[in-house]
Amino acid sequence: MAKKHITTTINGDPTEFLCDTEQTLLDVLRDELRLTGSKEGCASGDCGACSVTLDGRLVCACLVLAAEIEGHEVTTIEGMAVGDQLHPLQQKFLDHAALQCGVCTPGFLVAAKALLDRNANPTETEVRYWLAGNLCRCTGYDKIVRAVLDTAAVMRG
């Protein structure tokens, strides 16, 4: 079957690629574009390790077909820091030791940023429910939730 040509924007950069129609956005990000910061933990939308935003909306890249992003904007973990400036969430994750193995971390950061973009002052419960689609097996979530709440406080100023 002929591959499909897709024109899109990824992390602000105009991007073109060819994909099979069965390939997911995650497959293309990783295997074609080598943006391997998005991880495959389940390929079924249960773990959130491949969280990206599509036109600002939080999605699992494993549940989006690559062909669907034609003309849309995708942001991945690789687009979070600006130059050498980490996003406050990235810095707070480090400060709070909110990661152990780190494989779920990109997904948590993308998801947490999507939360703070909508809600600058979330409660602990709101953070916990927003992040309930992201699995972490190492940390028990405590330090992740603290990092997100602390970031929100700092970003509110």
Added chain:
Amino acid sequence: MAAAVEKIFDDTVTDRETRDKTLKWVGTRAPRPDGVDKVTGRAKFGADTYLPNMLHGKVLRSPHAHARIRSIDMSKALALPGVKAAVNRDDFPDHPEGAVQPAGEMVIDYRDMTRNIMAREKALYEGHAVAAVAAVNERVARQALSLIEVDYEILPHVIDVEEAMKPGAPLVREDLITEGVEPAPEEPSNIAKRVEFGHGDLDVGFARADVIIERSFKTQPVHQGYIEPHACLASFSEDGQAELWCSTQGHYVARGHCARLLQMDVSKLRVTCSEIGGGFGGKTVVYLEPVALALSRKACQPVKMVMTREEVFRASGPTSGASMDVRIGATKDGRITAGEAILKFQAGAFAGSPVPAAAMCAFAPYDLENVRTIGFDVLSNRPKVAAYRAPGAPLGEYAVESVVDELAKNLAIDPLEFRLKNAAKEGSDSSYGPKFGPIGCVETLETAQKHDHYLSTLKPGQGRGVASGYWFNIGGQTSATLNLCEDGSVALVVGTPDVGGSRASLAMMAAESLGIELDKVRPLIGDTSALGYNMLTGGSRVTFAGGIAVHGAAVDMINQLRERAAATWDVPIDDVEWHGGQAVAVNGYKDQEGPMGMLDIAKDMAKSGGPIVGRCSTNAQGAGPSFGCHIVDVDVDKETGKVSVARYTVIQDAGKAVHPSYVEGQYQGGAVQGIGWALNEEYIYDKNGKVENAGFLDYRVPVCSDVPMIDTVIVEVPNPTHPYGVRGVGETPLVPPLAAISNAVENALDIRFTELPMSPPRVLAAIESAG
């Protein structure tokens, strides 16, 4: 020279309190060297490496729980355009009976391992690898799998451990004679081994008891649940040398397994560990790695293999489910007179469940005169179990700590007070043999008693539970190198994959021992060609054994630095000491132009004798056992049977917390894994022996909204055999939660659960039957 070395060790072993006050890095919450890579997506995990000309490998897995493999025909698959290689049992040499090697906390039997990575005579569980292909892409590889013809003779299967032990049960292995029984049984069975530990006389002990409580418990197997599936990339060249990149807890161990399974020289295989996306014991063995190497050897191209989540559930891990009988007697004043536990553990399709460790740990928190634990290692048609954080201990202690709780209640004694009355302490004979050295069992219990959580009042309807937990911790073979760079900075090379901050803690100990700034130490994990042997990351050993190796390498480097300074100054080496990262002349000798620091010595290295490399290769002994005590409050929804954790506190002896944030992280993560084990996680099998919930939607690990903040208290009873007092911390946190939560549910409902998980349907049924 000797004097200065001893001085460093003297400082670290004696007069610890004074020394602790002078520590600059150990005990701080320093930045993590691999942190930025992990928050930016730059860190490379198992599936993140790509090579030119790379193929994709996929595994054909048995759809049957138990079946004889009559034949495998791969010809159609090999004829498919784009397929470059295929392998099955014929591509892996057999290994004789008894080809056994200890590996971390488990024992590896290569006869079994080669059968586990690729089925030989029989497929022994659903998901068992039967063949594999390598093709130009995943789609072609999957298509090729569908063209492989396997002729199976389906056999009766057995899943449950009690069923598997019955006479006449389907035999997983037809010639298995139980080990550890005298005289040896004449008939084969699924019972691979019987073990026994203990001392004293149970009859005498139980005769002295005023109260005896006896209960039977049952648990289901649970998976380690690492978020990163198994992944590797193998590249075999035509001359027989090979490289392997993989996500593993031990790349030296993986190298040894693969070389043996493929019958190649260990030295010809270079293994690089990727960042590891969780392991918890489950990445201490190999699954895909030897298969990818075998495919690559045939195809003469690199082969990448990545498991799907479904494959992870069906074919890797889990840990054992168990059936356990516990009987404990005590006097009216709360002194345990005798304890007995009989533990029957599922090993999966091959022998080697963690039942020996479970039997050893079950009564470890107690100082008992009369104690006996018996364990049975039992085969069934499930995946071979792998280590999971304190392998076996959570189960044995779940059963014992539940009965201990019931005894305390029966005797109307506070459960912590009851444990303190019987607590193991320095000099106690452990229930499994050795006498305990300095341990923190009493300290954790006393800390719990005084903790605000324990003193707080429960809300109406809530229940509170406590439980103790124990794990040995291990040392083992470890190597570390410190390379002095020409600008005075130091490259630290270690050989243990970093699962949760060990690069930080090892670099901190290196900077501390050298007396230099932490940001002058750059820690890296070397591949298998970089260092001497390293045992895997497991047994809570890395900060302990790695710390000994790093400190040893620092002492070696300091001695060389002193030699160079002494030669420069032309003074005897014994009159040069190392203080605050500098060589200083003493005993009346004057250092010329002041003390010499790392940079002063480094810049003239070439002239003064060449590169300065501090090395230590050791088999670290004296790991400090670790005790913990957990306190948990639960709410139970009587309409749905859902148990929610309202408050949780982990108290554990770390010996010394090198990086307290990552020690807390171990405590918190272990507690939440325990919450999942206690309340939700289980393998569900259908009547054909197939797993029905092989995915994260149906195998439900705790999510963020399921749990509260996890409070932690780090108790520090130093381990005298470690330069900084470190015990291991990674595994003990998973030992107490099962019992602590069960005890809390009992406290809330007045119903004693003896089966895990306490999932909503099970809890609701119990509430309804209690009326």
